[in-house]
Amino acid sequence: MxxxxxxxxxxxxxxxxxxxxxxxxxxxxxxxxxxxxxxxxxxxxxxxxLTATEQTIQLRTAGAEAAELVDGVYVIEGNLLTDDRGPGAGLELRSFGTSARNPSAYAIGETGEDNGETITVNPDGSYVYTSVEEPSSSGSRVFVNAVIPPEFTTQNYDTILFSGRGQDNMSRAFFNTLTVTIPATIIPIVVAAFAAYALAWMEFPGRALLVALVVAMLVVPLQLALIPLLRLHLGIGIGKGYLGVWLAHTAFGMPLAIYLLRNYMVGLPRDIIENAKVDGATDFQIFTRIILPLSFPALASFAIFQFLWTWNDLLVASVFLIDASGQTTVMTRQIVELLGTRGGNWEILATAAFVSIAVPLAVFFAMQRYLVRGILAGSVK
Incomplete structure (x- = not known):
């Protein structure tokens, strides 16, 4: 109803x-x-x-240089939280232990004893440590269960973008990715726009066959053409570099670009183009002054797709942009290297991954209003 x-x-x-x-x-x-x-x-x-969490942290007492000999027993006094190696005051201590196997063996305020050593930890982090033998220069380990308040840091971004330490440095990979992505997005749009106009509005023999060929190329798997294209690049002297990866992305993105733009241009009002021809406009003038401004939604929608595919690409970059020195490494490959060497350092990986997706998100939200208009244009007559 x-x-x-x-x-x-x-x-x-x-x-x-x-x-x-x-x-x-x-x-x-x-x-x-x-x-x-x-x-x-x-x-x-x-x-x-945003909430406090209980964690087990490993701390150390002061070393032998801080020990005092009292009645034949070495005594060290200090504060686990505020000493040089401490995390800082303000933590709520719950329990402590001298072994990683039982970090909650003693309540705060109790005295723990192990092999002639004793230690008493107070709620404020102060402690008294005694030993019948001379303490080591590095101090003794103490495992403390503490309530850790929420903490946020920008150190991860500093490490990733500005540390300059080998594989931790993502800034070079970020600019390398921009160097690959921007030309690999612009080149196929420019070439495909000319081709789409010719297939949509110019009469010449074999036009229908070319349109069918473009549609057929949409189903060609990218992996099928990688090795032949690489051999072609090596044969003509392009090798493995930025020019090779630009041309590779252009070739793989061209069929969809031509198909999308051609469908959009076919749906434009014929009267406008015919009136322009009557007024003496050339095909190039019609293309630049009428077709391109009216086709901006389709151009923007393909630009979004091509930018996202190129920015997130790993396969094509691994084949056409290999550099042992890391001078041309892109972000996707850099993150893979972090995964292989960092293991459990998830804060570094999370930061690297978010840096990698930040730019595509910005591009998508800036141009997403053209996406649906560009995709659906020409699909329904």
Missing amino acids: AGQKSGLMWAVHISVVALVLLWIFPTVGLLVSSFRTADQISNSGWWAS
């Missing part, structure tokens, strides 16, 4: 909300994790980042 929504419409709305949440939650989690420390990531999820 009029004014009533069917059950199918409600199902569509619920599905859309579910899909949006499915994409938002991991992105927000990645953003929050990129500002957290390694201990916080390993002990609690990102959703608990």
